[in-house]
Amino acid sequence: MNILGIESSCDETAAAVVQDGRIVKSNIVATSLDEHKLYGGVVPEIASRRHAESISGVVKEALQQADCTIDDIDAIAVTFAPGLIGALLVGVNFAKGLAVSANKPLVPVHHLRSHIASNYLTSDLKPPFLCLIASGGHSHIVAVNSYTDYKIIGKTRDDAAGEALDKAGRTMGLPYPGGISIDKISRDGNADAYSFPHPRVDGAPYDFSFSGLKTSVINIVHNAAQKGEEINIPDLAASFQKNVVGCLISNLEKVSENFGYNKIVLAGGVSANSLLRCESELLCKKHGWDLYLPQLKYCGDNAAMVASQGYYEFTAGIKAENNLNAYATMPIDIVKF
Ligand code: KG4
Ligand code: ZN
Numbered sequence: 256m257n258i259l260g261i262e263s264s265c266d267e268t269a270a271a272v273v274q275d276g277r278i279v280k281s282n283i284v285a286t287s288l289d290e291h292k293l294y295g296g297v298v299p300e301i302a303s304r305r306h307a308e309s310i311s312g313v314v315k316e317a318l319q320q321a322d323c324t325i326d327d328i329d330a331i332a333v334t335f336a337p338g339l340i341g342a343l344l345v346g347v348n349f350a351k352g353l354a355v356s357a358n359k360p361l362v363p364v365h366h367l368r369s370h371i372a373s374n375y376l377t378s379d380l381k382p383p384f385l386c387l388i389a390s391g392g393h394s395h396i397v398a399v400n401s402y403t404d405y406k407i408i409g410k411t412r413d414d415a416a417g418e419a420l421d422k423a424g425r426t427m428g429l430p431y432p433g434g435i436s437i438d439k440i441s442r443d444g445n446a447d448a449y450s451f452p453h454p455r456v457d458g459a460p461y462d463f464s465f466s467g468l469k470t471s472v473i474n475i476v477h478n479a480a481q482k483g484e485e486i487n488i489p490d491l492a493a494s495f496q497k498n499v500v501g502c503l504i505s506n507l508e509k510v511s512e513n514f515g516y517n518k519i520v521l522a523g524g525v526s527a528n529s530l531l532r533c534e535s536e537l538l539c540k541k542h543g544w545d546l547y548l549p550q551l552k553y554c555g556d557n558a559a560m561v562a563s564q565g566y567y568e569f570t571a572g573i574k575a576e577n578n579l580n581a582y583a584t585m586p587i588d589i590v591k592f
Pocket of ligand 1: 265389390421434435438525556
């Protein structure tokens with residue numbers, strides 16, 4: 256079964272063809288990142304305009320590279336939530352038009368579910384498992400009971416891990432996205448140079464809070480500027496990264512031990528982080544747990560993961576009518592469309 260996936264939830268316009276949820280026949284990604292870099296973050300209006308300009312070309316290229324025509328496609332899967340509403344609407348409306356004109360089923364896909372599915376493109380992973388999803392908009396620890404059944408065990412109370420890295424990177428004067436810049440520059444830094452508080456959420460031992468860590472970085476940078484002191488940016492970046500990764504890993508360990516998981520999976524843009532990948536390997540080695548990491552090319556937003564999850568949603572009977580809407584927010588466990 257060939258699924259055409261379409262993704263436009265943030266600044267990547269992407270289309271892909273995936274066979275039976277696992278075999279990637281094409282994976283095309285166009286990004287407007289360079290334009291957003293000028294503003295230090297994603298500008299929603301620019302993202303929507305670039306999606307509208309590039310979507311038809313990106314879908315055409317995905318079909319061509321897969322050596323397909325629309326007739327060879329069994330269903331069209333599209334990211335419909337969560338994300339930037341104007342950006343999502345471009346993908347959803349394009350997918351609706353294509354589904355009607357080609358008389359194909361339309362499958363709505365939740366963005367975080369598709370991030371988890373990036374692992375199905377990398378290995379023979381099958382649910383059940385425990386997944387840490389860390390992206391620019393979300394940080395969740397999720398029990399994945401089946402391909403379409405999820406339970407949130409922990410989540411962030413404020414900033415997502417990627418958001419905290421991006422904002423801290425901006426405070427340090429590093430290029431957007433800060434997560435990638437901090438990962439790179441931290442290799443030259445001393446991760447013990449600065450200490451940060453370890454944030455805890457009262458009464459919710461598996462939840463995260465990253466806003467305090469981010470504020471600590473802002474205070475360190477402002478205090479140094481007031482005193483005319485130089486800051487060693489690689490040291491600050493490495494220390495901050497160590498703390499963010501430490502929070503993610505320590506909650507993941509608590510959940511896995513307390514709920515008895517032995518299959519651990521990472522997903523989302525932050526799963527590309529070299530320290531997080533390394534620390535999760537050490538954690539799983541220590542406990543004898545199996546670890547699944549998505550290939551780096553599937554960590555960020557792409558449509559192959561949408562087509563993969565779309566396959567599992569479609570074979571479970573999930574199908575949208577032509578009045579499908581897009582939603583800026585939507586929990587991963589209770590999907591409504
Ligand atoms: O999943 P994603 O591509 O988009 C969302 O759904 O949000 O995640 C983007 C986030 C950004 O915050 C970015 O800084 C972060 O992933 N990111 C990284 C790395 N690569 C991307 N954070 C840390 N280290 C990286 N290597
Ligand atoms: Zn994403």
